[in-house]
Amino acid sequence: xxxxxxxxxxxxxxxxxxxxxxxxxxxxxxxxxxxxxxxxxxxxxxxxxxxxxxxxxxxxxxxxxxxxxxxxxxxxxxxxxxxxxxxxxxxxxxxxxxxxxxxxxxxxxxxxxxxxxxxxxxxxxxxxxxxxxxxxxxxxxxxxxxxxxxxxxxxxxxxxxxxxxxxxxxxxxxxxxxxxxxxxxxxxxxxxxxxxxxxxxxxxxxxxxxxxxxxxxxxxxxxxxxxxxxxxxxxxxxxxxxxxxxxxxxxxxxxxxxxxxxxxxxxxxxxxxxxxxxxxxxxxxxxxxxxxxxxxxxxxxxxxxxxxx
Ligand SMILES: Nc1nc2c(c(=O)[nH]1)N[C@H]1C(S)=C(S)[C@@H](COP(=O)(O)O)O[C@H]1N2
Ligand SMILES: [Mo]
Numbered sequence: 001x002x003x004x005x006x007x008x009x010x011x012x013x014x015x016x017x018x019x020x021x022x023x024x025x026x027x028x029x030x031x032x033x034x035x036x037x038x039x040x041x042x043x044x045x046x047x048x049x050x051x052x053x054x055x056x057x058x059x060x061x062x063x064x065x066x067x068x069x070x071x072x073x074x075x076x077x078x079x080x081x082x083x084x085x086x087x088x089x090x091x092x093x094x095x096x097x098x099x100x101x102x103x104x105x106x107x108x109x110x111x112x113x114x115x116x117x118x119x120x121x122x123x124x125x126x127x128x129x130x131x132x133x134x135x136x137x138x139x140x141x142x143x144x145x146x147x148x149x150x151x152x153x154x155x156x157x158x159x160x161x162x163x164x165x166x167x168x169x170x171x172x173x174x175x176x177x178x179x180x181x182x183x184x185x186x187x188x189x190x191x192x193x194x195x196x197x198x199x200x201x202x203x204x205x206x207x208x209x210x211x212x213x214x215x216x217x218x219x220x221x222x223x224x225x226x227x228x229x230x231x232x233x234x235x236x237x238x239x240x241x242x243x244x245x246x247x248x249x250x251x252x253x254x255x256x257x258x259x260x261x262x263x264x265x266x267x268x269x270x271x272x273x274x275x276x277x278x279x280x281x282x283x284x285x286x287x288x289x290x291x292x293x294x295x296x297x298x299x300x301x302x303x304x305x306x307x308x309x
Contacts, residue, residue: 049116052123052205053141059124064136066204068278073211074130075230076179077165077172085211090171091231093214102162102237105153112215116201118151119143123205124198129260129289131224134275140219141202146193154189154237162186162242163218164234179249185218185229186242186256188298196221196294222291224258254309259299260289261308 063069071085078087098115101107121143129135149161165183169175175182191197198219201208208214213230220227226246236242246254253267262272262285273282288295299307 051202053121055123061125061137063139064278077174088210091210096215099234103155103158119147126221136277140200142198142200145197157239158237160238161192162236163229166233183245222288222295255306257307264308
């Protein structure tokens with residue numbers, strides 16, 4: 001990969017989340033409740049998700065064009081190129097069982113759409129920064145991971161959440177390759193219950209297409225993109241730090257925390273700037289991908305950890 005090194009660019013004004021929008025969020029969410037979105041579910045059945053969901057005014061921006069973002073993806077289950085959308089058509093995201101287990105009140109299995117139907121959906125525009133030094137801006141629909149944690153009722157001993165992608169080499173040809181399948185990721189409970197952590201069910205105002213990780217994927221925008229695991233089939237609460245797919249594949253290059261930091265280079269390239277996919281631009285990378293006001297406190301006292309790889 002060819003990386004152009006540029007330093008010292010200023011962060012532009014429109015990249016900073018305005019404080020007044022932050023303060024407005026509560027009223028925005030109250031407003032969506034007032035529209036009665038929770039009231040149209042037939043008794044005893046899950047509410048089927050409707051798109052587009054109400055936009056959260058705290059997370060705005062100008063999205064990467066949809067035809068660009070949906071044709072430039074990492075989804076190694078469907079090959080090592082950015083053209084995963086072709087092979088990903090083989091995935092059948094419905095019906096889709098999700099196992100929720102480990103250190104919780106009552107382990108259970110649930111149909112993805114039933115789980116989604118129990119949650120409050122909203123739309124958020126997030127920046128996505130891949131560890132390969134490119135970025136996009138994507139309008140996701142989903143529910144806060146915090147809602148799922150509250151639904152699962154973890155015991156006090158649960159310190160981490162481990163996420164696992166489906167494993168089906170007949171459907172996902174990439175899973176016949178040498179990688180340590182299935183794809184696994186993890187967060188601490190504190191990270192998972194941070195307001196930014198989103199379980200994604202839709203994108204560009206529609207139900208999630210396969211290539212984006214249907215029917216349910218994680219989005220943690222202050223971390224490198226590989227943390228945002230796609231097509232989740234199992235969610236486990238544990239007291240031990242899970243070993244992730246990329247840690248197992250390349251422990252010298254990828255770690256558990258993977259917080260974005262322009263000052264900490266990847267062993268093979270700089271992270272100082274990023275290619276803005278769909279444009280001819282590069283821009284300077286921001287610490288925590290610009291989300292430090294929400295997440296920097298999570299890492300107080302953890303300075304001895306490799307927080308940025
Ligand atoms: N299961 C799974 N999840 C995954 C990946 C993958 O290969 N398999 N790639 C990751 C990487 S490296 C990135 S940058 C993002 C890309 O998300 P997008 O295609 O929705 O933009 O998904 C992440 N989640
Ligand atoms: Mo990535």
